[in-house]
Amino acid sequence: MASPTTMIDILLAHPFVVILSTILLIPSVILAYDVYAWYHLPPGPIPLPFLGSNHLIPKSQPWLQFEEWSRQYGGIYTLWIGRKPTLIISDPQIAVDLMEKKSQKYSSRPRMVVMGEVYNGNSSILTQPYGKAWSIRRKLLHQALNPKALRLYKPTQEAEATRLCNALLHNPSGWEKELERFTSSVVFCVAYGHRIDSLKAQVIADRFRFMHFQASLNIPGKYLAETFPFLSLLPTFLAPWKREVQAMGAEEGKANLQLLEMVKQDMAQAKATGNPETVPDSLCKLLLELREKEPVPLSETHFSYVPASLFGAGSDTTASTLCTAFLALITHPSVLRTAQAELDSMIGSTRTPTFADEPSLPYLRALVKETLRWRPVAVLGGTPHASTEPDVYNTFRIPTGTTILGNTWAINLNPAYYPNPHLFNPIRFLSTPELGAMGIEKQPHAGTKTHPAKGAGHSSFGWGRRICPGADLAVNSLFIALAKLIWAYDILSIDGEKYDIFAYTDGFNVRPRKFDCIVRVRSQRHREVLEREQGLAEEWLGRFPAFGE
Ligand code: HEM
Numbered sequence: 001m002a003s004p005t006t007m008i009d010i011l012l013a014h015p016f017v018v019i020l021s022t023i024l025l026i027p028s029v030i031l032a033y034d035v036y037a038w039y040h041l042p043p044g045p046i047p048l049p050f051l052g053s054n055h056l057i058p059k060s061q062p063w064l065q066f067e068e069w070s071r072q073y074g075g076i077y078t079l080w081i082g083r084k085p086t087l088i089i090s091d092p093q094i095a096v097d098l099m100e101k102k103s104q105k106y107s108s109r110p111r112m113v114v115m116g117e118v119y120n121g122n123s124s125i126l127t128q129p130y131g132k133a134w135s136i137r138r139k140l141l142h143q144a145l146n147p148k149a150l151r152l153y154k155p156t157q158e159a160e161a162t163r164l165c166n167a168l169l170h171n172p173s174g175w176e177k178e179l180e181r182f183t184s185s186v187v188f189c190v191a192y193g194h195r196i197d198s199l200k201a202q203v204i205a206d207r208f209r210f211m212h213f214q215a216s217l218n219i220p221g222k223y224l225a226e227t228f229p230f231l232s233l234l235p236t237f238l239a240p241w242k243r244e245v246q247a248m249g250a251e252e253g254k255a256n257l258q259l260l261e262m263v264k265q266d267m268a269q270a271k272a273t274g275n276p277e278t279v280p281d282s283l284c285k286l287l288l289e290l291r292e293k294e295p296v297p298l299s300e301t302h303f304s305y306v307p308a309s310l311f312g313a314g315s316d317t318t319a320s321t322l323c324t325a326f327l328a329l330i331t332h333p334s335v336l337r338t339a340q341a342e343l344d345s346m347i348g349s350t351r352t353p354t355f356a357d358e359p360s361l362p363y364l365r366a367l368v369k370e371t372l373r374w375r376p377v378a379v380l381g382g383t384p385h386a387s388t389e390p391d392v393y394n395t396f397r398i399p400t401g402t403t404i405l406g407n408t409w410a411i412n413l414n415p416a417y418y419p420n421p422h423l424f425n426p427i428r429f430l431s432t433p434e435l436g437a438m439g440i441e442k443q444p445h446a447g448t449k450t451h452p453a454k455g456a457g458h459s460s461f462g463w464g465r466r467i468c469p470g471a472d473l474a475v476n477s478l479f480i481a482l483a484k485l486i487w488a489y490d491i492l493s494i495d496g497e498k499y500d501i502f503a504y505t506d507g508f509n510v511r512p513r514k515f516d517c518i519v520r521v522r523s524q525r526h527r528e529v530l531e532r533e534q535g536l537a538e539e540w541l542g543r544f545p546a547f548g549e
Contacts, residue, residue: 034083040397041085044077045069052080054221060506063379066090067410076393082227084110086384086403090410092417092459096452098393098404099385103464108386110403113229115217118242120249123305126313126383130465136297140306141469143290144190144283150472152281154355154480156189156544159537161480162352165488166534169527172519176323179481183318184311186477188547191307192263193282195544203259203547207311210252214312215507217245256304260284266545280543283307314470317377318477320511324375325367325482327512328424330493331501335424336486339367340522343487349525352533353483355476361483362434366426368478373412373458374424375501379510381406382462411459417447422501429457488526492518 031049038047047053057079058065066088069077075091089095099106108130109116116127125141128134143149164182168175177199184204185196196204217223223241225231236242263284270279279285284307290296296303329336342363347353358365385404390397413421418428427435428445435443451457461468468474485491493499494516503513521527 030083034080037085037397037399038078038080041078041402042073042076042087042396044073044079044088047080050083052082052084054081057081061504063407063409066380066405066407067413070407070410076396081403084401084403085399086405087398089404089406091414092411092451092453093449095406095411095459095463098391099406099463099466100452102391105389105391106385106387106404107465108388109466110384110386111229112218113225113232114223114245115214118225118232118245118249119214119217120253120305123253123302124312125306125309129386130388137306137309138465138469140287140290140296141283141309144286145469145473147472149281149286150476153186153190153473154476155540156280157186157477157480158354159540160185160189160195161477161484162530162533162537163541164481165352165484165530166537168485168489168519169521169530173516175326175517175519176319176514179322180315180319182481183315183322183477186318186473187310187315189280189544190283190473191310192259192284193266193280193544194262195541195546197546198549200549201547202549206255207315210248210255211312211316213248214252218508252308253301253304256308257301259308260288260300260304264288278543283310310470313468314474316511317509318474320377320509321371321474321478322481323511324377325371325478326491326517327499327501327515328371328374329486329491330517331499332424333492335367335426336491339364339426339482339486343483347487349523349529351529352487353480355480357483358479362430363426363438364483364486365479366429366434368475368482369429369457370424370426371478371482372460372475373418373428374422375504375510375512376408376412376458376460377509377511378460378462379407379409379504380508381408381459382468382508383466385463385466406459406463408459415447416449417451419445419447488521488530490518490520490522492520494518 027050034049045053045056048055056065066079067090069079069088070090075094076087076089079086079088087098089098109127111117111129112122112127116122116124122128122133125134125137128137160182164178167178167181171178181196181199184199188194188196188203225239231239232242234242236246263279263282266279267276267285267288270276287296287303287306291303298306342361343353346360347357353361385406387398387400387402387404390400392398412418415421425445427438427440428443430438430440430443432443435441451459453459456471461471461474497516499515500513503515504510505513521530
């Protein structure tokens with residue numbers, strides 16, 4: 001009879017059996033765990049063990065394939081990015097059910113090892129996990145982006161929009177660059193109280209360099225450390241790839257500190273000359289004043305990232321949305337005519353529109369919403385959310401650490417909410433009385449379902465506690481720029497030119513691929529008004545020092 005130690009004896013005699021069993025056991029346990037999770041999550045394309053659905057995801061414009069899958073699997077389904085389950089949401093109601101109604105569980109970010117941790121130690125709010133460090137930054141941003149503070153920026157946005165219209169008198173074919181200058185300057189005025197006169201300013205070149213570099217770190221599969229985070233902890237002689245990433249992160253950190261120093265000096269000089277009020281209101285100034293009254297638990301470097309986060313998040317997104325408005329207007333000329341008719345009847349031709357006119361321009365307000373809906377710039381919801389607690393949704397069991405990706409493309413173009421979704425028609429966003437004033441009895445574009453966010457009516461700014469803190473500032477920039485541009489210009493297609501309303505760039509933030517169009521001032525009268533108002537705009541902007549080239 002074999003003694004009880006026989007098995008141990010065998011194992012000791014044959015260590016390779018132990019090694020082999022371990023090699024087989026660990027993956028089997030991991031696989032069993034994944035299969036269990038997979039079985040309880042919303043169904044989606046069948047993943048491969050360990051490799052997930054990566055091989056099924058197109059490298060270019062994946063949101064289109066995601067939308068296609070939603071027709072097969074419904075408003076919520078699971079994709080496996082390697083071993084990480086990712087819920088893809090294509091229905092506005094489901095996005096709200098999870099990321100707003102249960103926001104205490106769904107407000108984190110997936111771990112971004114290279115782009116967040118190695119690049120800058122997660123100094124930027126965008127990549128930060130949900131928790132105290134994130135909420136400190138979020139509260140600071142709120143100080144400068146709340147409704148009361150936003151009123152302070154309106155004169156600057158008006159002046160910059162006037163400057164934009166004037167620049168187009170001399171450079172109509174350079175409209176895209178002029179839009180970028182406009183949004184960059186608004187963001188820099190809000191963040192630091194300094195304006196941008198030229199995209200050639202060194203500070204802008206630096207910002208774009210940091211932004212593009214950081215975005216290049218987020219390409220799936222580029223870094224093994226995303227799958228095996230311990231690799232990021234190796235010293236640089238064993239992980240030489242870290243050198244370049246950390247060097248650029250350090251350079252950005254230094255540049256952020258310099259901008260903070262610049263505002264400190266502005267304030268000190270103004271105080272020394274007895275004119276502290278001459279420093280324009282900005283987020284940076286506000287935060288420095290706040291820090292004098294109460295302690296802010298952030299290091300100087302982390303503190304400097306708060307105003308710095310505005311450019312990456314707010315400039316390109318707003319400019320791209322304006323480019324979308326141009327594409328929409330040239331491909332839907334009746335919308336331009338209706339908006340001009342509203343402006344002509346409410347404003348006339350002796351002055352350009354201002355924010356004070358907003359209540360009497362419902363069609364223009366609706367045009368802004370329709371632009372944001374029609375081609376959302378943050379096409380996959382910006383940065384994904386991640387869950388921090390286990391949850392049950394419609395019998396599905398969602399484990400902690402699940403990535404949640406709102407496919408804003410599919411959400412904003414969901415035909416149950418927006419019939420004929422690729423038709424650009426601001427009328428969708430008009431209320432019954434507003435329609436009545438246009439002689440339309442009933443909403444012609446009512447869907448079978450109504451978007452849960454009645455105010456916005458679209459999902460382009462994200463959800464819940466992570467919703468874009470700059471949304472109202474962005475909407476104000478869009479409104480005033482489009483109001484003045486449409487008042488002053490005919491924005492038209494070029495005869496014989498073909499325009500593709502689906503030709504968009506790739507990446508997390510998208511914009512229309514380059515196209516030419518006619519930007520023609522509507523009359524000599526409109527030109528004169530623009531030239532007259534330019535003086536007032538320059539006078540206002542004179543208080544914001546300009547960055548040099
Ligand atoms: C049309 C323009 C814009 C669009 C479409 C947009 C969209 C978004 C989206 C989708 C998110 C992610 C939301 C989520 O995770 O649920 C986001 C985050 C953010 N946005 Fe915007 N945004 C715009 C303009 C701005 C502006 C002008 C600013 C500031 C001046 C700004 C600052 C931020 C910041 C700081 C975050 C990170 C918030 C966090 O992680 O807690 N954005 N934005």
